[in-house]
Amino acid sequence: MNSKNGKSVNLSCRIEKAIYDELLADAQKKGISLNSLMSSIAKHHITWKRYADEIGFVPITKRMIGKIFKNLDEKTIKKIGDDLGGTVPRELLFLTYDKMEFENFMQILEINALRFGIVKHTHENGTHVLNIRHGINDNFSKFLEYAHQKMANDLEFKLDITNSDKNMICMNIAKPNS
Numbered sequence: 001m002n003s004k005n006g007k008s009v010n011l012s013c014r015i016e017k018a019i020y021d022e023l024l025a026d027a028q029k030k031g032i033s034l035n036s037l038m039s040s041i042a043k044h045h046i047t048w049k050r051y052a053d054e055i056g057f058v059p060i061t062k063r064m065i066g067k068i069f070k071n072l073d074e075k076t077i078k079k080i081g082d083d084l085g086g087t088v089p090r091e092l093l094f095l096t097y098d099k100m101e102f103e104n105f106m107q108i109l110e111i112n113a114l115r116f117g118i119v120k121h122t123h124e125n126g127t128h129v130l131n132i133r134h135g136i137n138d139n140f141s142k143f144l145e146y147a148h149q150k151m152a153n154d155l156e157f158k159l160d161i162t163n164s165d166k167n168m169i170c171m172n173i174a175k176p177n178s
Helices: 017-029 035-056 063-071 076-084 088-094 102-113 136-157
Strands: 118-124 128-135 159-165 169-175
Touching: 017 035, 035 088, 063 136, 076 088, 076 136, 088 102, 088 136, 102 118, 102 128, 102 136, 136 159, 136 169
Parallel strands: none
Antiparallel strands: 118 128, 128 169, 159 169
16 A cells, blocks of 8 residues: 555555446446545445444334334433433444544544434534434434433533424534533
8 A cells, every 4th residue: 555645545455356347337327436436435434334233233224214213202212312322422432532532522423423314514613513314204303312412411512403303403512611
């Protein structure tokens, strides 16, 4: 592996021709280069797949999540949100980083949120804006509210939900005294 500018490296490896052909076809369908596709696959592994098995993540469709959450009452949704909000992001953080730091935690929240759909993550003056478009249902938005509120309370972060509807949840998260 050669590093030109310290930001990227040139990697050469061997893969089966059939796999190469499938990857090339996928890149062409998406209108991106094979290099971009391979970089996104590697990033997905580093940020997501690396610890998914250890944490116990399983693939599940949004449709199934929607059907499950549609029939849950508020008390059950809160209980699930409180339980998962207090554990999953921390597990991801400590498996990825050595320290519990606010900026690291915000990166983990973004990575975690990407499981559910499109995420817009910006930050300015110590406040992070996390908009998660999941497209599942209102009860799933409530679950995300409870989970993020539990996490914020435990870590003494300031959390403001700015939007919550059947398709998305938007929140501002800041360190105390920010």
